[in-house]
Amino acid sequence: MDAKFAPRPARASFVRRLFQEVDYWVQEGLIGQEASAAIRSRYREPSPVDWRGRVVTVLTIMAASFLGLGVILFFASNWEAIPRLAKFILVSSVMSGVYIAGYSLRYERGYERLGEALIILGTILFGSAIFLVAQAFNMREHFPNGLLLWSLGILSVALFTRSPFVFALFNLAFIAWSWTETYYFHNWGPTTLLVTLGVIIPAAYKLENRYLVALGFATLGFCAIEGAFFDSTSIYGHTPDIVYIAMASTFGGMIYAAGAFQDRLPEYKKYRYIFQVFGLVFILVPLFLLSSPGLIHDFSREASSSSLRFAPISFFETIAMVLIILAMLVLSRVKKFDRACTEEIGACAVVVILIALLGIIILYAGKGIRHSDSFAILIAIIVNVVLLVLLAAIIFHGYRQGNKLLVNAALITFVAAAITRYFETFWDMMPRSVFFIGGGALLLVGGVLLEKQRRKLMGSPKEART
Amino acid sequence: MNRKKIYYAIVALQVLALAGMIGFKYSTVLTGKTVVLRVNSHYPRHHVRGERVRINFEIDFLETKGLGGDEGPFKKGDDLYVVLVEDNTHWKANSIFKEKPEIGIDEAVIKGKILSVNPSYLKVDYGVDSFYVPEGKGRKLMYKQFWEVALDRSGHALIKGPVDR
Numbered sequence: 326m327d328a329k330f331a332p333r334p335a336r337a338s339f340v341r342r343l344f345q346e347v348d349y350w351v352q353e354g355l356i357g358q359e360a361s362a363a364i365r366s367r368y369r370e371p372s373p374v375d376w377r378g379r380v381v382t383v384l385t386i387m388a389a390s391f392l393g394l395g396v397i398l399f400f401a402s403n404w405e406a407i408p409r410l411a412k413f414i415l416v417s418s419v420m421s422g423v424y425i426a427g428y429s430l431r432y433e434r435g436y437e438r439l440g441e442a443l444i445i446l447g448t449i450l451f452g453s454a455i456f457l458v459a460q461a462f463n464m465r466e467h468f469p470n471g472l473l474l475w476s477l478g479i480l481s482v483a484l485f486t487r488s489p490f491v492f493a494l495f496n497l498a499f500i501a502w503s504w505t506e507t508y509y510f511h512n513w514g515p516t517t518l519l520v521t522l523g524v525i526i527p528a529a530y531k532l533e534n535r536y537l538v539a540l541g542f543a544t545l546g547f548c549a550i551e552g553a554f555f556d557s558t559s560i561y562g563h564t565p566d567i568v569y570i571a572m573a574s575t576f577g578g579m580i581y582a583a584g585a586f587q588d589r590l591p592e593y594k595k596y597r598y599i600f601q602v603f604g605l606v607f608i609l610v611p612l613f614l615l616s617s618p619g620l621i622h623d624f625s626r627e628a629s630s631s632s633l634r635f636a637p638i639s640f641f642e643t644i645a646m647v648l649i650i651l652a653m654l655v656l657s658r659v660k661k662f663d664r665a666c667t668e669e670i671g672a673c674a675v676v677v678i679l680i681a682l683l684g685i686i687i688l689y690a691g692k693g694i695r696h697s698d699s700f701a702i703l704i705a706i707i708v709n710v711v712l713l714v715l716l717a718a719i720i721f722h723g724y725r726q727g728n729k730l731l732v733n734a735a736l737i738t739f740v741a742a743a744i745t746r747y748f749e750t751f752w753d754m755m756p757r758s759v760f761f762i763g764g765g766a767l768l769l770v771g772g773v774l775l776e777k778q779r780r781k782l783m784g785s786p787k788e789a790r791t
Numbered sequence: 792m793n794r795k796k797i798y799y800a801i802v803a804l805q806v807l808a809l810a811g812m813i814g815f816k817y818s819t820v821l822t823g824k825t826v827v828l829r830v831n832s833h834y835p836r837h838h839v840r841g842e843r844v845r846i847n848f849e850i851d852f853l854e855t856k857g858l859g860g861d862e863g864p865f866k867k868g869d870d871l872y873v874v875l876v877e878d879n880t881h882w883k884a885n886s887i888f889k890e891k892p893e894i895g896i897d898e899a900v901i902k903g904k905i906l907s908v909n910p911s912y913l914k915v916d917y918g919v920d921s922f923y924v925p926e927g928k929g930r931k932l933m934y935k936q937f938w939e940v941a942l943d944r945s946g947h948a949l950i951k952g953p954v955d956r
Contacts, residue, residue: 413813417806424802428795451805458809460843460923462816463950467918474808481801485794510904511868 340368385442386490393449409461416457420450431486441488448479448494469510472502480524489534496525496540500547513555513638518548530593539599542583546576546607549646552638565628568639570611571684575646577607578677582650585669589662601730605719608676609738612712615683616742617749618698618705625701628688643681650674665725672718679711712742736775743771819949823941824899826875826882827954830936842929844922846938846950850875850884850901851920853913860886865908871915872946875899880956881937887913891946902946919950 335343347364350356356364396419424447431440452475458464459471479495503517521544529537549572557564584600587593614620654670683704694700716735723731747767751760829849850873855863860874872891875882876898885898894900903915919940924932935953942948 410813413809417809421802421806424805425799428798432794447802454809455812458812462813463922464812464816478805478808481804485798485801 335368340370343368344370381438382442385439386445389442389446389449392446393453396450396453412461413458416450416454420447420454423447423450441486441490444482444486444488445490445494448482448491451475451478452498467510469502469505472498472505476502483528487532489532489537492525492528492532492534492537493540496537496544499525500544503547503551507551507555511555513551517551518545521545521548533595535596535599538596539603542580542600542603546573546580549576549642552642553636556636556638564636564639565624565688567624567628567684567687568636570614570624571681572639572643572646573607574611574680575643575677577604577609577611578673579646579649580604581608582653582670582673585666585673586653586657586662589657589660589666598730601728604673605731605734608673608715609734611680612676612708612715613738613742613745615680615708616705616712617745618701619749621687621701621704621708622698625687625690625696629696647674647677647681650677665722669722672715676711676715683708709742709746712738740771740775744768816949819943819947820941820951823943823949825939825941825951826877826899826901827880827937827956828940829881829883830938842924842927844924844929844932846920846922848917848919848938849881850917851915853884853887853915854911855887855913856911858884858887860888860892865889865905865913867905867908869905871903871905871913873901873903873915875901899942900946901940901942901948917948919948922950922952 344365347356347361351358351361396416423443427440427443427445427447429440430436430443434440455471455475459468476495476498479491479498483491483495499517499520506512521541525544526538526541529541550569553564553569553572556568580600581604584597584604587600588597615624650670650673654667654674657666657670687704690700716739719731719735723729723735744764747764751763831847831849831851853873855865865871869889872888873884874886874888874892874894876885877883882899886892891902892900901917903917906914906916908914922932922938932953935955937954937956939951939954940948941951
């Protein structure tokens with residue numbers, strides 16, 4: 326084995342499975358002992374204590390949360406027993422003590438997990454101390470400032486410790502601050518987006534933690550939704566649901582495209598799964614909702630009752646996301662990625678632009694048109710055709726890539742859409758008994774055909790990737 | 792600076808931030824102007840963090856017709872400066888402004904945020920609608936009609952407690 330290769334980090338479950346396979350390969354004569362040893366040396370042997378480590382992490386994090394809650398309740402309920410200044414001194418001392426003990430255990434005594442849990446407890450205590458001090462001294466003016474102060478405190482600890490848990494806590498506290506500012510005080514600005522793009526997402530990538538990356542991109546989605554919400558809290562009036570739906574699908578398209586793009590970059594390949602799941606959910610759910618004439622009718626009515634004629638933030642955010650998808654499309658060509666990548670990103674662009682256009686039609690078509698049943702049916706037919714073509718494309722692409730996630734997601738959506746259409750179409754037309762017998766028979770036949778097709782598709786993938 | 796010192800500095804900063812909050816409170820109470828505001832309705836309300844009294848001040852609802860100052864239009868979410876003048880038992884709204892106005896020696900200004908706009912009145916939040924009390928004391932404060940509020944130079948308000956008039 327070439328010594329220049331250091332053992333690669335990998336999940337214990339993957340390494341265990343790989344080693345098992347390697348043993349089979351040796352038995353079957355596919356590879357020799359030398360190759361087996363070379364493969365094994367690329368990964369660290371999973372230790373039986375690995376799972377215990379995870380249990381310790383879970384237990385200590387739970388313990389930190391319980392302790393934090395207990396301390397909050399203790400100080401909050403002992404009003405008369407403790408004078409206000411003494412309460413502050415006590416809270417600060419407990420917080421500092423926990424922080425210091427956490428440092429000592431993690432960095433000086435080698436109890437990494439326990440130390441980390443205490444540091445997390447310290448950050449929770451800092452947050453509770455802010456609100457206890459505000460409560461004890463009757464400070465309520467602009468309470469989101471407390472959340473901002475807490476976020477900054479957690480961030481400073483997160484940057485120092487580089488702990489994914491502390492970063493996740495910072496992320497959540499920051500979202501809470503941003504949302505309370507927008508929801509309660511109608512303050513909205515680019516700060517959340519800038520922090521998400523400048524701190525949260527880069528930190529998640531730096532720590533190479535896929536859950537943090539997912540949380541970071543969820544925060545990006547939150548930024549978009551918050552902007553749309555601000556449209557409705559400001560002078561413009563109520564934001565219709567169709568705006569949120571169009572934005573969600575555009576966000577999904579952007580995320581999926583980002584996943585396809587990263588899939589071609591070796592160091593970012595490991596995040597592909599997260600982006601595909603996120604992206605597919607945000608693309609397929611809005612499309613599924615828009616495939617129902619009844620819901621389109623509701624969206625149209627709601628849009629026409631809204632005083633909002635133009636939602637500027639939602640509009641510009643949607644345009645920005647479409648532009649990002651198009652930029653990725655161009656980049657994939659420039660970087661000469663494989664054709665499948667360009668097709669995936671191109672499909673995302675086509676779908677999100679189409680949904681955005683349908684959203685605009687629902688928003689701005691004349692009232693007489695919007696309220697008619699034929700309008701809802703026409704839109705639903707268009708969406709159903711798009712959905713069908715898209716699902717076929719996803720299944721085909723999933724097969725070509727050997728990606729079970731894509732195939733299964735498309736099949737589930739197809740079945741859900743088929744059941745919904747069946748209910749919508751035949752519920753009022755048939756006697757109930759015939760309806761259920763027919764539906765059951767259809768499902769059974771459909772299920773058998775789909776499973777047969779799925780097995781055929783997944784049986785001979787070119788490259789097993791999931 | 793070694794890592795340990797940086798970490799200790801972070802912890803110290805967090806303690807200082809908490810102390811700063813208290814310092815801010817005391818500076819407002821010590822240096823600010825104290826006014827007495829009348830309460831329209833208030834009720835004790837239990838909360839997971841402790842018992843608190845919810846207070847609706849008379850100036851939470853401002854009838855724009857009789858008030859001087861800016862005439863609007865006012866928007867939900869905008870800051871509002873309310874100039875108060877003393878009238879026998881308590882301080883009342885005299886005029887309203889979008890920007891902080893210059894005030895006389897016998898006047899005070901409180902800063903709020905417009906919660907809703909109606910043709911005849913504005914609903915305003917001054918951040919002084921809650922007063923935390925020891926467990927079981929909330930109900931006793933239910934009938935207190937006048938409450939002292941400290942105001943700093945910028946119009947930020949801090950509730951001090953009930954007074955008898």
